[in-house]
Amino acid sequence: MTSREIHLTVNGEARTATVEPRLLLVHCIRENLGLTGTHVGCETSHCGACTIHVDDTPVKSCTMFAVQADGKSITTVEGLAGPGGLSPVQEGFWEEHGLQCGFCTPGMMMTATALMREVATPSEAEIREAISGNLCRCTGYVNIVKAIQYAHAKVHAPAPALAHQGGE
């Protein structure tokens, strides 16, 4: 099968990969780009372990060919942490024990990160709905919900009231 070259922005960095047209994006990310944080749990778009962002939209990367991502910008779990350390979502998962084996976690956090952009203070039902494309076999979801609430609370908390100004 003839391979072709694709150009991607991966976690903010320009990357090139030579891929067969049939190569799944998730395999490109894991094997060609060497980013193994994105996992494979089914290859049939059911488990969500492979969730990444393509141009800021969450996508199950097992349902897309690498060539379809040519020219696009993708973010994986490796791109979540900011310069200051963990992102609010990552921090929430750590604080609230939102992961056990950690296998679903990267995909789960990518979905949660997308939700952060969409809704400021989601209800528990909205969070559960939002992550319903991501299976977790370990946690029973309670602490994942809490982790996501933690992240939202942290980012969208009302700014602290300004302290006394002036010389009263």
Place this chain on the structure above:
Amino acid sequence: MVTTRTTPEIGGMGHSPRRKEDPRFLQGKGNYIEDVKLPGMLWMDIVRSPYAHAKIVSIDASKALAIPGVLAVITGKDLEKYGLHWMPTLMSDTQMVLPTDTVKYQAQEVCAVIATERYIAADAIQAVEVEYEELPVVVDPFKSMQPGATLVRPDKGKDTNHIWHWEVGDAAATDAMLQASDVVVKEHIYLPRIHVASIETCGCVASFDKIEGKLTVWMTTQAPHAIRTVLALVAGHVGLSEEKIRVISPDIGGGFGGKVPVYPGYVIAIAASVLIGKPVKWIEDRMENLQADSFARDYHTTAELGVNRDGTLTGLRIKTLADHGYADAAANPSKFPAGLYHICTGSYDLKGAHVEVDGVYTNKPPGGVAYRCSFRVTEAVHAIERMVDIAAHEIGMDPAAIRMKNFIEADAFPYKSVLGWEYDSGNYHLALRKAMDIIGYEDLRREQLEKRARGELMGIGICSFTEIVGAGPSKDFDILGIKMFDSAEIRIHPTGKAIARFGTKSQGQGHETTYAQIVAEELGIPMAHVQVEEGDTDTAPYGLGTYASRSTPTSGAAAAMAARKIRDKARKIAAYLLEADEEDLEWEPGRFSVRGNPEAVKTIQEIAFAAYTNHPQGMEAGLEATHYYDPPNLTYPFGSYICVVDIDKGTGQVHVRRFVAVDDCGNIINPKIVDGQVHGGLTMGIAPALYEEISYDEAGNCLGGSFIDYLVPTAVETPHWETDKTITPSPHHPFGAKGVGESATVGAPPAIVNAVVDALWHVGVRHVDIPMTPARIWKVLRDHGVEG
């Protein structure tokens, strides 16, 4: 209440520090089997049978071998040359690695392709041409037991598909007791096949170094040491010697028992690596995982329970047909072919019980393994908790009241059950009362009456389970002859930091955190400075692995015992440094001080340094200890769960409105982790209760073999679990803990079934088998004249 003896900085028992293993998982830096990549590594893929029973007429690999990049196609005949086409199961049965003549279940391995790349291997398995001749199939274990049924295992030299018969208890006394009872309730209960479906499937990378003669296998295993020994025993005759085998269990993406067995894929990959001399990687896909890996349950039970009009439970009789598929590849302790099923008298003071189980072969993949509870405790608890509920309804007694009346009393522990178990500790009344208070039981019963009057279907279900975990005492417990102790090795470095290694293997349970907390508790070294390692047989002490909620009862105990050996030596060093008598030293976490002279102190860090720099003459240098812990008894965690359901009469949908779980796992190492274990267990309890089943049609076609058909619950199907606890320490465990990983999976399903039947008893429903899907409940409703 959970109490602590150490500061949060030390982080001993009772604290909930953030998990030490999480930073790598959170940043995509875990090292799971698929992440293992070696230079020159080849890929393996497997051709599987489309038939449940067929003769293999021919395998033509020529077209596959013509594909560039395909190196080999390995068949059973190839393995036969080395005597590797069969292997033992953990239950001393045998199973095929690759068939030489017939396949016995759909999706069985037929042959394997080795190629330079994953996609080429996937192409090649399509190009292998296999000619089959179909044979008669038997999938129903009752038909399988009939005379003249197709023989699944003619190689056994028997003219029946019956594998074994096992019974325990006094049959005559139980019969007499049942006859003397006011009422005997009887029910058929079927627990279907289900699959653990960990989100990571199974796989391995086998790497044979021809020059050193050393085999290294990274594999998804919960029991790396046992696997090493099994490999040495199975392949010793082809030159694999145990000191030259290294099994590494990397980060595991969920196990739940499904990663205990040795699957043919592992063995074929190892054989391929030895033959070709290059590393070989095999990762099964989801459909292979769901169709061919070992299954749980498949128990057909008939239970009878005697009850007097005053609510006293008398005797219990159970007969079970256990469908093991084509091989008895369960992972039970050798002595117990039906596992710990005879815990089936549960939380109740029954005076008589008799249990019979018959194992049978069918044309299905091996069953009887695990689903977050490997030793048949789920089956036992389901039986007794269903029967107690049926008895309560039958005599018109409240299901909570009948339990309260028959519970083993808190002061009766240690309690010897009629089937021979010695329960270590319990307080069943307290746990049930607590669950009732949290959920508002009496109010719910009133609400139910009102709703019923309006024609609405609401049910309240209780399950007061007793678990039996921590296998186990070596006098009774072994797997393939290896006793079920487990181990810990702790070394204190000169600067007072520690490394601790264990014979178990976490698959998400958080051992890197909880074991560090045990060491912190015992030695006062901050848990942040205790490095925990497991899963590498070259470095970790021998142990039987993590399953059956055994890690805390065995390796956790070993950690405490090893730490106490270290503390004993530390006391000697402290006495030397302080020029005091050992007896005059007092220990508090992290330091020895001289009684009456609180200024005279030596910290564990100072003592550690002295152990390498200034130890007493005549004493061995260093500060380390190893302990192999052989538990004196099993542990008996317990709990009471209450579930409230509303049933939609139109659709048959069961909605779990509330679910309160009060668990007692003895003393708690990390409350947050315990909660997490319970949440996960509850979710793997609702899953089979409402959604999951792997069934087969008459021809042996698997009907649940993908995530389209096998409904692992998402966050939307999962209720918001409400958890609480009581604490009844184990009297024989070094720090009073019991283990908790599986309690909730055991306790949740009967609570949900009891709730559904409670909602429907008044229309004549006595029992519903799981999974209670909308379709099944819809039919039950219509059969009982309930319209939508």
